[in-house]
Amino acid sequence: MREALASWHMGRVFYAYRTHPWNGRVVSQEAMATWLDLNQAQLSRIESGKSPQDLSKLMRWAHSLKIPADLLWFKLPEARQVTATAVAARPPAEPPAPKPEASQAGGLLPVVINGRAVLVPVDAETIAASGLSSFTGHLADESARATEQDPMSPLNRRDLFRGGIAAIALPGLGLDELQHVAHALDDAHRYLDGPVVDYFRRVLEKAKCDDGALGPKKTMPVMLALLDAIESQAREVKPHVRRELLAVGADGAEFAGWLYRDIQQPQAAVFWYDRAMEWAQEADNAAMQGYVLLKKSQMAYDERDALRMLTLAQAAGHDRWHLPARVRAEVTQQEALGRAMLGDPLDVVRGQLADAETLLTNAPEDTPDALGVYFTGHTRLVRDAITYTEAGKPSLAADLFSDVLNTGxxxxxxxxxFNARRAAALALSGEPDEAAKVGRASAAVAHEVKSVRTVRVLGEVLPTLDHWRSRPAVREFREALTPQQ
Known part of the structure; x- marks a missing residue:
């Protein structure tokens, strides 16, 4: 395997993997092709032909085979390693895994399923009601013994995963439901059904809620473990369940793309956005496909690529996607931002912002898990403020930011x-002391939740304040930000 990896030829890696003695017998091309979402003929051509060069495919194949990142000749999203630890019951370096004893909020309890120690999600009430607390110490020892194998080995990771649960504690989780999920992960074709798909959906929604308070690095391990569960089990379920499962997977992959954007890893974000698009297409989820185009447009704004941002927003707004009104409002506002960056007249920009407001005002009440449910009146106003900053109206933008942020x-x-964006608008408006004060508050939050994206925006404020660099407030802002850059 090491020789094959050293050759930088993924086809040779496939062949070495299929014929490795650890398997007991040679894995057929048909079987491996299924794992990789290929057909037998495609796999045969890859093994015998020129070395594949498409980075997105190489990343996807390496992920599917759980190849350790340090053995690859290209960069794999680093949090993949966190996924392994989350599934193999080994605490990741950051953040630390929940302790096995029960807590008020619940956590992951090490238990033995089919002879393997794995983590299962339980809450404090379940532990107390079931008398499980007396066993946690013993089971923690079992979990430690289970991870004496190398958890980064792709074979050990798959073996541990199939007997375990990659999920988090959910309120009201009962032992019957937990047992059903465990059976589904052990025999997906027989047991993975609608209730299990709904369970995965609930895990995803909880992760989204946690993100706003905890930040990306504490949410990421749960999400990657969940996506591993979905991707692995989708190969074995019935066709109609696969479509339901991939619909949840597309939603989760889009969210993973957002998390990577927040920690400023654009290559990994693109990987997950592409995976979200692929799964949404297979699940026949048109709205999610349009939504991913919107997210790619927003990522283009992160990169200051105004033209690509505008054309992606326009593509997202096509009628073929059948977007809900709330998402259409966000798409319309995104197009206004692109036009502002490209220097369109202010009246044109204002007109599109007004259209977005009308769409949002007339949007029906959505369920908590609806697409784009986070796009509220407050979100629209702070996005309007960003647009006015780009349109050369920073004072107006600063007032809008203040109005929304003061509501809490x-x-x-x-x-x-958004305080970072507010600081930028204040700096452009010639308000150095207020910009520095707001920037310091923003830096404190960015440090707490590990938002690299926020730190980047604050870093862009400093050159604007350079003319006032000797002022005490500006010096304090620079000192607060420098350790985080």
Missing amino acids: ALSHRDTGF
Whole structure:
């Protein structure tokens, strides 16, 4: 395997993997092709032909085979390693895994399933009601013994995963439901059904809620473990369940793309956005496909690529996607931002912002898990403020930011981010002391939730304040930000 990996030829890696003695017998091309979402003829051509060069495919194949990142000749999203630890019951380096004893909020309890020690999600009430607390110490020892194998080995990771549960504690989780999920992960074709898909959906929604308060690095391990569960089990379920499962997977992959954007890893973000698009297509989820185009447009804004941002927003707004009104409002506002960056007249930009407001005002009440449910009146106003900053109206933008942020309606992480944007608008408006004060508050939140994206925006404020660098408030802001850069 090491020789094959050293050759930088994924086809040779496939062949070495299929014929490795650890398997007991040679894995057929048909079987491996199924794992990789290929057909037998395609796999045969890859093994015998020129070395594949498409990075997105190489990343996807390496991920599917759980190849350790340090053995690859290209960079794999580093948090993949966190996934392994989450599934193999080994605490990741950051953040630390929940302790096995029960807590008020619940956690992951090490238990033995089919002879293997794995982590299962339980809450404090379940532990107390079931008398499990007396066993946690013993089971923690079992979990430690189970991880004496190398958890980064792709074979050990798959073996541990199939007997375990990659999920988090959910309120009201009962032992019957937990047992059903465990059976589904052990025999997906027989047991993975609608209730298990719904369980995965609930895990995803909880992760989204946690993100606003905890930040990306504490949410990421759960998400990657969940996506591993979905991707692995989707190969074995019935066709109609696969479509349901991939619909949840597309939603989760889009969210993973957002998390990687927040920690400023664009290559990994693109990988997950592409995976979200692929799964949405297979699940026949048109709205999610349009939504991913919107997210790619927003990522283009992160990269200051105004033209690509505008054309992606326009593509997202096509009628073929059948987007809900709330998402259409966000797409319309995104197009206004692109036009502002490209220098369109202010009246044109204002007109599109007004259209977005009308769409949002007339949008029906959505369920908590609806697409784009986070796009509220407050979110629209802070996005309007960003647009006015790009249109050369920073004073107007600063007032809008202040109005919304003073309501306290945004999440902890978003408050930090939009305060960074507010600091930028204040600096452009010639308000150095206020910009520095707001920037310091934003930096504190960015440090707490590990939002690299917020730190980047704050870093862009410093050159604007350079003319006032000797002022005490500006010096304090620079000192608060420098350790985090």
